Amino acid sequence: xxxxxGVMSKKFITSxxxxxxDGTSLIKIILKEVTSNKYLYIMALPVALYYLLFHYGPMYGxxxxxxxxxxxxxxxESPWVGFKHFQTxxxxxxxxxxxxxxxxxxxxxxxxxxxxxxxxxxxxxxxxNKYFKRTVQTLSYLPHFISLVVIAGMIHDFMGRxxxxxDLFTLLGGKRTNLLSVAGYFRTIYVSTGIWQQIGWGSIIYxxxxxxxxxxxxxxxxxxxxxxxxxxxxxxxxxxxxxVIILLILNIGNxxxxxxxxxxxLYNPLTYETADIISSFVxxxxxxxxxxxxxxxxxxxxxxxxxxxxxxxxxxLSRKVSETSLW
Amino acid sequence: MKKILNYISLILVLSLLxxxxxxxxxxxxxxxxxxxxxxxxxxxxxxxINVTYWIAMxxxxxxxVSSYSEVLCxxxxxxxxxxxxxxKHPPAGGTAAEEQFNLMIAGRDLPDIINYNWLVYxxxxxxxxGDNIIIKLNDIINDNAPAYKKILDDNPHVSKQVLTDQGSxxxxxxxxxxxxxxxxxxxxxxxxxxxxxxxxxxxxDEWTNVLRQFKEKKESTAPFTTIMAHIGNTxxxxxxxxxxxxxxxxxxxxVMYAPIEPGYKDYLSLLNEWYSEELLDPxxxxxxxxxxxxxxxxxxxxxxxxxxxxxMGAFLDQAxxxxxxxxxxxxxxxxxxxxxxFTLSSNELQIAxxxxxxxxxxxxxxxxxxxxxxxxxGRKLQNFGVEGVTYxxxxxxxxxxxxxxxxxxxxxxxxxxxxxxxSNYPSIGFNNEELYLKQYYQEYPQQQHALEVISKYGDEWxxxxxxxxxxxxxxxxxxLAALExxxxxxxxxxxxxxxxGTEPLDNFDQYVEQMKKMKVERTIELKQAAVDRYNNR
Numbered sequence: 001x002x003x004x005x006g007v008m009s010k011k012f013i014t015s016x017x018x019x020x021x022d023g024t025s026l027i028k029i030i031l032k033e034v035t036s037n038k039y040l041y042i043m044a045l046p047v048a049l050y051y052l053l054f055h056y057g058p059m060y061g062x063x064x065x066x067x068x069x070x071x072x073x074x075x076x077e078s079p080w081v082g083f084k085h086f087q088t089x090x091x092x093x094x095x096x097x098x099x100x101x102x103x104x105x106x107x108x109x110x111x112x113x114x115x116x117x118x119x120x121x122x123x124x125x126x127x128x129n130k131y132f133k134r135t136v137q138t139l140s141y142l143p144h145f146i147s148l149v150v151i152a153g154m155i156h157d158f159m160g161r162x163x164x165x166x167d168l169f170t171l172l173g174g175k176r177t178n179l180l181s182v183a184g185y186f187r188t189i190y191v192s193t194g195i196w197q198q199i200g201w202g203s204i205i206y207x208x209x210x211x212x213x214x215x216x217x218x219x220x221x222x223x224x225x226x227x228x229x230x231x232x233x234x235x236x237x238x239x240x241x242x243x244v245i246i247l248l249i250l251n252i253g254n255x256x257x258x259x260x261x262x263x264x265x266l267y268n269p270l271t272y273e274t275a276d277i278i279s280s281f282v283x284x285x286x287x288x289x290x291x292x293x294x295x296x297x298x299x300x301x302x303x304x305x306x307x308x309x310x311x312x313x314x315x316x317l318s319r320k321v322s323e324t325s326l327w
Numbered sequence: 328m329k330k331i332l333n334y335i336s337l338i339l340v341l342s343l344l345x346x347x348x349x350x351x352x353x354x355x356x357x358x359x360x361x362x363x364x365x366x367x368x369x370x371x372x373x374x375x376i377n378v379t380y381w382i383a384m385x386x387x388x389x390x391x392v393s394s395y396s397e398v399l400c401x402x403x404x405x406x407x408x409x410x411x412x413x414x415k416h417p418p419a420g421g422t423a424a425e426e427q428f429n430l431m432i433a434g435r436d437l438p439d440i441i442n443y444n445w446l447v448y449x450x451x452x453x454x455x456x457g458d459n460i461i462i463k464l465n466d467i468i469n470d471n472a473p474a475y476k477k478i479l480d481d482n483p484h485v486s487k488q489v490l491t492d493q494g495s496x497x498x499x500x501x502x503x504x505x506x507x508x509x510x511x512x513x514x515x516x517x518x519x520x521x522x523x524x525x526x527x528x529x530x531x532d533e534w535t536n537v538l539r540q541f542k543e544k545k546e547s548t549a550p551f552t553t554i555m556a557h558i559g560n561t562x563x564x565x566x567x568x569x570x571x572x573x574x575x576x577x578x579x580x581x582v583m584y585a586p587i588e589p590g591y592k593d594y595l596s597l598l599n600e601w602y603s604e605e606l607l608d609p610x611x612x613x614x615x616x617x618x619x620x621x622x623x624x625x626x627x628x629x630x631x632x633x634x635x636x637x638x639m640g641a642f643l644d645q646a647x648x649x650x651x652x653x654x655x656x657x658x659x660x661x662x663x664x665x666x667x668x669f670t671l672s673s674n675e676l677q678i679a680x681x682x683x684x685x686x687x688x689x690x691x692x693x694x695x696x697x698x699x700x701x702x703x704x705g706r707k708l709q710n711f712g713v714e715g716v717t718y719x720x721x722x723x724x725x726x727x728x729x730x731x732x733x734x735x736x737x738x739x740x741x742x743x744x745x746x747x748x749x750s751n752y753p754s755i756g757f758n759n760e761e762l763y764l765k766q767y768y769q770e771y772p773q774q775q776h777a778l779e780v781i782s783k784y785g786d787e788w789x790x791x792x793x794x795x796x797x798x799x800x801x802x803x804x805x806x807l808a809a810l811e812x813x814x815x816x817x818x819x820x821x822x823x824x825x826x827x828g829t830e831p832l833d834n835f836d837q838y839v840e841q842m843k844k845m846k847v848e849r850t851i852e853l854k855q856a857a858v859d860r861y862n863n864r
């Protein structure tokens with residue numbers, strides 16, 4: 001969705017520059033552009049509106065990060081306090097731990113969670129039996145549609161002292177305990193259950209990319225005597241690579257945005273050591289009793305800034321290395 | 328393509344038709360209602376006053392009604408006071424109510440009445456008046472709320488809780504003036520105790536012995552089960568035996584913070600012993616409440632802390648084990664014969680507090696409507712419903728009829744109470760009425776006994792040791808909130824580490840030092856300032 005907006009604005013700007021060079025009135029050019037592509041614009045309109053209303057509109061509220069926001073006084077009337085809230089957060093005893101946990105959970109999620117749907121898509125692509133393929137797809141989508149609360153409940157049951165997974169774990173020589181109470185296991189549990197839940201759904205876009213590859217290429221390769229592995233390496237993977245890279249960049253841009261829901265549903269004070277992340281801390285600070293809007297906004301803003309930096313650097317890196325980039 | 332178009336137009340036509348039809352039928356209904364309405368006005372002359380009322384629905388209510396306007400007692404009060412109320416309910420669950428409340432305040436989209444725990448409004452009810460959200464009621468109740476005024480005048484300790492530090496009256500507060508101010512405690516399997524020939528434990532040593540025997544002879548793998556949300560910092564359990572609370576509490580008017588008190592170390596070392604001996608549920612830190620409940624039912628555990636209604640009653644209902652029985656134990660002490668001091672109680676002022684907002688045009692009528700809950704008829708209506716429908720008078724006392732106790736539609740007692748009355752959920756007026764509680768718990772004598780046991784020593788705690796309903800100033804509340812998140816995080820982690828032995832108890836002093844570095848003394852100071860202001864009311 002974001003890329004749609006990007007493409008649009010780029011097009012718009014280009015036509016603008018063209019117009020001034022030609023000397024024709026800008027408005028005329030815009031009108032011509034709009035009328036000639038009116039269906040495209042009509043289709044893009046809801047998306048643009050959505051972003052304006054729900055993403056750009058509320059942004060002015062972010063100023064409360066620099067204010068002592070008081071619900072009765074409102075955004076404009078609340079007094080300015082500068083970087084007070086940022087300072088409080090940086091000086092917090094838990095700042096280091098929150099950063100570390102947020103970073104490591106994100107990183108592990110990226111390292112293990114990102115390639116998983118790509119692999120599944122590649123595997124499914126090689127399957128010849130249509131019914132088998134459909135069954136696997138449907139079954140792997142299923143967990144995506146289960147509410148997170150239910151998923152967390154299932155994880156609690158499976159990983160409890162007498163849960164199924166704990167049984168397996170004990171069979172393999174582990175000590176019988178509630179797996180969710182061991183700080184060292186938290187990230188693994190978090191990431192692996194995330195893969196289980198999202199692998200099928202995530203693979204859809206790659207399957208779409210794969211179906212876009214021209215079958216003539218495969219035929220030509222077969223005539224040249226390429227085997228399955230060769231075709232995979234030289235046609236399938238390069239064919240889906242642009243999609244993979246775009247999604248990777250987007251994923252990196254969202255890397256630190258780990259939802260707090262799953263963390264707060266799974267963690268407890270025993271696993272805070274590895275599980276407490278920025279957003280769960282914000283949740284406890286912001287909603288645990290008193291609503292500290294300004295402080296939590298400041299933390300959220302800090303996190304978004306980090307995300308932006310990550311996104312920009314990933315994009316730049318990818319442009320250098322692979323020529324595929326968002327803009 | 329043409330076929331598809333045909334289908335689409337057919338669907339469109341049908342949907343148009345149906346809206347027309349619905350429109351017609353609604354039209355017919357409205358005319359009937361209006362004609363009824365005119366009849367009524369002819370009889371009563373007075374036109375009803377319309378007001379809006381924002382209130383979060385009780386848990387058991389939302390299961391049986393979609394709005395309080397369907398609840399019998401509210402319908403009846405409307406009739407009797409001639410005030411027609413339109414209820415606005417926030418979505419149930421989580422912090423939805425708080426979020427909607429904040430949105431309402433920020434957007435200045437105020438109904439006439441807001442029912443909320445005004446003590447948690449940043450800066451307290453006084454600030455809410457200063458912010459021009461709600462109005463000061465001191466003068467208004469003189470003329471328009473005689474019943475509420477009389478209660479406040481007759482009970483100085485109640486009016487102290489209700490008024491702000493500056494003496495403003497901000498709301499009609501739900502009150503608990505009865506003997507019973509608590510509804511949960513430590514319960515054990517009575518049938519196990521009887522089998523083993525043991526008495527209900529009083530002292531810590533007796534408890535240790537009982538739990539040990541449960542483990543050895545009853546093959547209980549988690550003799551005492553609990554969850555972090557209970558044993559963590561919200562309930563007095565075994566801490567009282569070591570002369571310490573669980574959070575902030577008062578000793579001779581001085582605010583104490585239990586987790587840094589010397590007694591707390593002894594308390595932790597007991598829990599540490601129990602944990603290493605596997606008398607305490609080894610998974611208490613990570614299990615949820617559902618697991619705790621099933622532990623109590625399936626024989627894994629023989630003791631827990633829980634509510635008389637929601638736990639004890641439910642366990643007795645659901646147990647399939649032959650002879651399953653429960654008993655409530657007194658708050659434990661260290662030496663036989665000591666009197667438990669750290670028990671359970673609540674303030675007279677409850678969390679339901681209805682305030683009249685600055686948007687209200689009909690202040691006097693609204694005050695009269697809210698005052699009705701404090702009259703004798705209102706009290707009966709709120710707690711028992713309508714005579715002849717939900718209750719009858721037996722031996723001069725209201726007694727619930729079958730509609731409540733044996734509901735023909737299969738509702739549980741709690742659900743039926745929520746459908747017809749406001750007795751089992753914090754409401755303005757009178758809460759936890761003795762006559763309601765006794766009947767609610769009448770199914771099991773164990774519950775009635777439990778109520779007596781936990782209320783026996785509630786006074787000392789309730790009147791002298793428990794934190795009173797103080798309110799912090801806006802600056803105080805902001806500072807407290809910032810400090811408390813970190814302190815609580817540290818406290819919870821260390822609590823578990825000490826109990827599980829990953830942190831030796833010898834490090835308790837360092838732990839206290841660290842707490843002090845995190846400015847725990849400042850939070851005590853802030854609480855003390857609020858308590859001092861409260862005492863000067």
